[in-house]
Amino acid sequence: MPEGQRRTFMGYRRPDGKVGTRNYVAIISSVNCSASTVRAIQQRFGPEVMRAYPNVDGVIGLTHKSGCGMRTGSAAVEQLQRVLSGWRCILILGAYLLVGLGCESNQLQDMIQAMQLDGAQQWKQPYFLTLQENHGVAHTVAEGARIVGELLPQVNDVQREEVPISELKLALQCGGSDGWSGITSNPGLGFCVDELVRQGGTAVFERDP
Numbered sequence: 786m787p788e789g790q791r792r793t794f795m796g797y798r799r800p801d802g803k804v805g806t807r808n809y810v811a812i813i814s815s816v817n818c819s820a821s822t823v824r825a826i827q828q829r830f831g832p833e834v835m836r837a838y839p840n841v842d843g844v845i846g847l848t849h850k851s852g853c854g855m856r857t858g859s860a861a862v863e864q865l866q867r868v869l870s871g872w873r874c875i876l877i878l879g880a881y882l883l884v885g886l887g888c889e890s891n892q893l894q895d896m897i898q899a900m901q902l903d904g905a906q907q908w909k910q911p912y913f914l915t916l917q918e919n920h921g922v923a924h925t926v927a928e929g930a931r932i933v934g935e936l937l938p939q940v941n942d943v944q945r946e947e948v949p950i951s952e953l954k955l956a957l958q959c960g961g962s963d964g965w966s967g968i969t970s971n972p973g974l975g976f977c978v979d980e981l982v983r984q985g986g987t988a989v990f991e992r993d994p
Contacts, residue, residue, distance in 0.1 A: 791984050795945040800908040804952040805876035807842045810936050812882050816852030816889035823848050823884050826929035838941040855890035870900035879940035882932050887917030951985030958991045
């Protein structure tokens with residue numbers, strides 16, 4: 786499709802030129818031990834608080850069940866660090882805060898250095914804290930809420946703008962085939978992908994082995 790005829794959508798243009806469809810602040814746990822703390826920080830930012838930030842879609846917590854009891858420097862730790870560093874790259878995130886326990890195998894400062902999260906070319910700089918350095922859950926939740934509160938005005942400064950659909954990148958994952966997949970979902974998604982690619986966009990497929 787010629788550029789002048791491409792359809793558009795209202796997206797958030799990021800400093801690196803890429804575009805997100807949403808605008809969130811994320812709280813990411815480095816270890817399963819800090820997951821409940823991440824949720825507690827997230828709960829501080831309900832609808833009443835977020836009304837003051839109309840350009841922010843919300844504060845979300847991203848947790849997992851790993852990060853502790855792993856051999857330091859192992860392939861498993863490296864894989865986890867790659868996944869977590871990939872989370873912070875998601876274009877719907879305008880800023881993020883990492884929350885750890887303090888004694889986990891996946892040490893925050895080691896991950897930041899290994900994954901180069903604080904490089905000069907990174908427009909999203911890592912904010913991080915641990916429960917042990919902040920003397921427990923209550924103080925960590927209070928400090929985490931303070932940091933997120935300071936990030937919200939910055940993320941709110943970004944406003945939606947009209948951008949071409951060619952900026953979209955759509956990821957698809959097999960949800961488990963059943964008797965209706967070939968009749969309903971697969972053709973529907975196939976039509977959607979064909980139209981997206983026709984408009985200059987990108988689609989990424991994952992399939993079960």
